[in-house]
Amino acid sequence: MQTEQRSLKEALRTANWAGCLTPEQMARVEADTFETFVPKGGYVCRKGDKVEHWLGIIGGMVKMNNFSASGKSVTFTGVPPGGWFGEGSLLKDEFRKYDAMALRDSRIARMPAATFHWLLESSLPFTRFLLIQLNERLGQFIGMVENDRLLNVDTRVARCLASMFNSHLYPGLEPLVQISQEELGFLSGASRQRANQALQLLEKQGLLSIDYCGIRILDLEGLRRFEA
Incomplete structure (x- = not known):
């Protein structure tokens, strides 16, 4: 995807909240926002950290998760390029x-954080964007709890893929999702082998195709409705 090659400035100017800012507001955002590189398996941020930034994905993919004292992990969601997260922690300080x-x-x-809060105070459209963002995030997490408790693995994998196509949370995601079976397993709470079995079932149903560089979505509405 072209997302991987975008500069920081291009990523900021094409963010789905950028259009609601004035040129002066955008200029400050570009001046204050900076980019960091996080290798595979590295931490973008850690539980217990002081929240100092609103975070956006320019390229790659990030999972939000937690570990128990015994080492068990739970993954809340994955954030692909174009997604921004952490606004809730910033708002609650x-x-x-x-x-x-x-x-x-x-x-x-x-x-x-100072730039984020300045936008909240100076831009009503940005505040409206965040209200929608928080509402969409709440709906996503409610759906995840339902999926985890009520659905089998095949259906969870289908819903996990479908949830990535939220135009507000993850704008610009293309039909070819650059995600590995291992990554999809993390996000859907399944092993890589079990995620692979689910993908093969969904492929037979004509909902997607497994490509060399990712998963091509053929029927998004079908994935959203799928139940095994």
Whole structure:
């Protein structure tokens, strides 16, 4: 995807919240926001950290997860290129409640908290964007709890893929999703082998095709409705 090659400035100017800013506001965002590189398996941020930035994915993919004292992990969601996260912690001014780890080498945009709060105070359209963002995130997490408790693995994998196509949370995601079976397993709470079995079933149903460089979505609405 071209997303991987975009500069920080291009990523900021094409963000789905950028259109609601004035040129002056955008200029400050570009001046204050910086980029960091996080290798596969590295931490974008850690549970217990002081929240100092709003985080956007320029390239790569990040999972939000937590570990128990015994080492068990739970993954809340994956964030592909174009997605931004961490606004809830910034608004509540609390320490980070989760880890965010790179599923592959990732480029991260970091908007300082001071700039984020300045936008809230100076831009009503940006505030409206965040209200929608928080509502969409809530709906996503409610759906994840339902999926985890009520659905089998095949259906969870289908819903996990479908959930990535949220035009507000993850704008610009293309039909060919650059995600490995291992990464999909992490996000859907399944082993790589079990995720592979689910993908083969979904492929037979004509909902997707497994390509060399990812998973091509053929019937998004079918994935959203699929139940095994």
